Amino acid sequence: MSIGLTPYLRFAGDAKEAMEFYHSVLGGDLSMMTFKEGMNDDNPATTDLIMHSSLFVERGIHIMASDTPPEMNVTGNGTIALSSDGTDESDDAPLRAWWDGLQEGARIDMPLATAPWGDSFGQLTDKFGVTWMFNLSAVRG
Numbered sequence: 001m002s003i004g005l006t007p008y009l010r011f012a013g014d015a016k017e018a019m020e021f022y023h024s025v026l027g028g029d030l031s032m033m034t035f036k037e038g039m040n041d042d043n044p045a046t047t048d049l050i051m052h053s054s055l056f057v058e059r060g061i062h063i064m065a066s067d068t069p070p071e072m073n074v075t076g077n078g079t080i081a082l083s084s085d086g087t088d089e090s091d092d093a094p095l096r097a098w099w100d101g102l103q104e105g106a107r108i109d110m111p112l113a114t115a116p117w118g119d120s121f122g123q124l125t126d127k128f129g130v131t132w133m134f135n136l137s138a139v140r141g
Helices: 015-026 035-039 089-102
Strands: 008-011 029-034 050-058 061-067 079-083 107-114 120-125 131-136
Touching (some): 008 015, 015 061, 029 035, 035 050, 089 131
Parallel strands (some): 008 061
Antiparallel strands (some): 107 120, 120 131
């Protein structure tokens, strides 16, 4: 059995731009469906909004998102945490590349640097208001 936890992000009209940005940084397979495509919605306020999107990067890394229709409140997206487990130093390379890519237009809340517990840790809030925490575990012998 395989179980996963998938963040579902909600945006106020910029889900398409956000997911295309995440796809450019993280890679993987991106699919998107508008309200018109998914619900045959002809309302000009919502027809081109994203009803559902899915970015499957690799096993264990999957992000879903949608636009919130104007009549609904957009809530905060919380924090996405990405980490390596310290068993293979090569696992850190994609995490560092993602950190670098997500910095475009971001606010660096805490630079990626060695933390008191020995791992490299950093936090940023991207240009869409989503907070990302990175923990690159020191290789354990």
